[in-house]
Amino acid sequence: MQTDLPHIAIIGAGLSGLILARQLAPYAQCELFEKSRGLGGRLATRYAGDYQFDHGAPDFTATSAAFQAFVHTLEQARVVVPWHAIRVRLQPGKPPVISEYPERHYVGIPRMNQIGKYLAQDLVVRRQVRITRIHGTPYAWQLQDEQGNDYGPYDRVISTAPAVQTAVLMPDLLAVQSVSMVGCYVLMLGFTQPLPLSWQVAEVTGSAIRRIQLNHTKPGRPAGGYSMVVHATSAWTATHSEADRVWVQAQLIRSAGELVGQDLNQAEHRAVHLWRYATCPPAAEPLLYIDDAGLAACGDWCRSGTVEAAYHSACAMADTLGHDFAQQTGR
Ligand SMILES: Cc1cc2nc3c(=O)[nH]c(=O)nc-3n(C[C@H](O)[C@H](O)[C@H](O)COP(=O)(O)OP(=O)(O)OC[C@H]3O[C@@H](n4cnc5c(N)ncnc54)[C@H](O)[C@@H]3O)c2cc1C
Known part of the structure; x- marks a missing residue:
């Protein structure tokens, strides 16, 4: 040195x-x-038995040439790969609508924390x-x-x-x-049996929920461990940031269950995490x-x-x- x-x-x-x-x-x-x-x-990952949850940024995009070049070096090192997920838009009481996203989304393999x-x-x-x-x-x-x-x-x-x-x-x-930065409650659910869902990522409007991802469907994940990650909206998170976590978890399970038309209380593993500073609006x-x-x-x-x-x-x-x-x- x-x-x-x-x-x-x-x-x-x-x-x-x-x-x-x-x-x-x-x-x-x-x-x-x-x-x-x-x-x-x-760029974080939580483990619970066979379940894995990328409970921070679930994936990311690369728009500028410089960042694309950097991501390319990570791809060559087999640290990130593109995730060609089936994406839908979800609204309460309505069926999922398949959504095409022009941007390529990337994930760390075998999990997001591999990048760090x-x-x-x-x-x-x-x-x-x-x-x-x-x-x-x-x-x-x-x-x-x-x-x-x-x-x-x-x-x-x-x-x-x-x-x-x-x-x-x-x-x-x-x-x-x-x-100023905004917070995000993240609900993590692990299931012993697959749910009958035809998509992997849902962007949500009109709900306490903003996004749902099926973490185990990302590339390079170990087999088994059906894992769902649910993000609350920043507004819902701000309103309930000091609320009892058991109550928060129950509310998010109920709201997410209504969106996907399933009883998510069947999850074997349930946990909730609060990121007080998750993201922020563009400067x-x-x-x-x-x-x-x-x-x-x-x-x-x-x-x-x-x-x-x-x-x-x-x-x-x-x-x-x-x-x-x-x-x-x-x-
Ligand atoms: C739920 C969620 C969803 C997201 N979704 C997306 C998305 O879809 N797309 C996207 O591009 N981005 C997303 N993000 C944002 C993305 O994760 C961040 O923009 C990015 O990871 C920030 O990196 P950073 O190094 O600037 O900050 P951080 O990753 O926050 O790094 C800061 C580090 O400082 C450490 N630290 C803080 N205080 C101290 C201290 N006093 N002493 C020592 N260490 C300290 C922290 O532990 C942390 O490791 C999301 C984030 C969250 C939480």
Whole structure:
């Protein structure tokens, strides 16, 4: 490891943090801090016996040439594949309507969290370390975790945590304080017997439910383990974010059951998860937060709440800082 390179701390090992660390590697020594055990942030997967649930982003699209090229490298590494799902539109009391989507949708294989695992290779990631405080002086910052341990000093600290969490860590980055994100309840159901459904993805309108996916039908999944993932709308989630989770689960099971015309109480496995910061509306223009004391922030929320936005936000940060570091070090 070259010690003359700038020391950078990156908070968060989701897609943004991992891409940023990979792209800054020629110019800086990067250390990532991740509060969770898993890698990949909202590209997440839960397991329950034979059942698997991609309970964060279920899939993603790639519209720009740059992101398509990146996704292509992941395809070549067999980390993602296109998912040619049968997609329908669903409304309460109406039969499903087959829906054609022009965009190609991608999923991680054998699960979504494989993307984070793959991108974290060769990076220094401190897992299960929740950063609670940044202290010190400009360009000599220290991080403190919830146990009171200190790390550093670092020339720069870059937060890729969701906007609200970044705003707590970096109160002086004033513009971050006004970014809002929306939550999402995710219901996970595992069935011992298949349900008689003719589709794999349903986009829903007119309900507490926004989307239903049959997770086990994604490519590269293990056989068995009939797994359904149900997303509530952001409005329903916001209204009930403090409600009793048993009640939330029962309501979502009932609403989803009405939509698909099945009694979903027959599920052997049932769980509900609340993402308080799942996605966000598109920003009026792409944002990049860098102050003149060595603190910075990026993430999907700087553009819009998508995987592609997270990638572009990290690339923009890496371009800006990499250019500065190259000038400083003459590389
Ligand atoms: C239910 C749901 C559905 C979605 N659907 C889609 C979709 O259909 N299409 C799409 O493109 N995108 C979708 N998304 C959004 C997509 O997952 C995100 O845009 C993308 O994964 C964000 O990546 P990121 O690296 O910017 O943030 P994250 O993945 O959130 O990474 C931030 C990381 O920071 C960590 N962290 C936070 N605070 C701290 C701290 N104090 N100390 C240490 N670590 C910390 C977190 O644990 C996390 O790992 C969905 C997300 C959810 C939750």
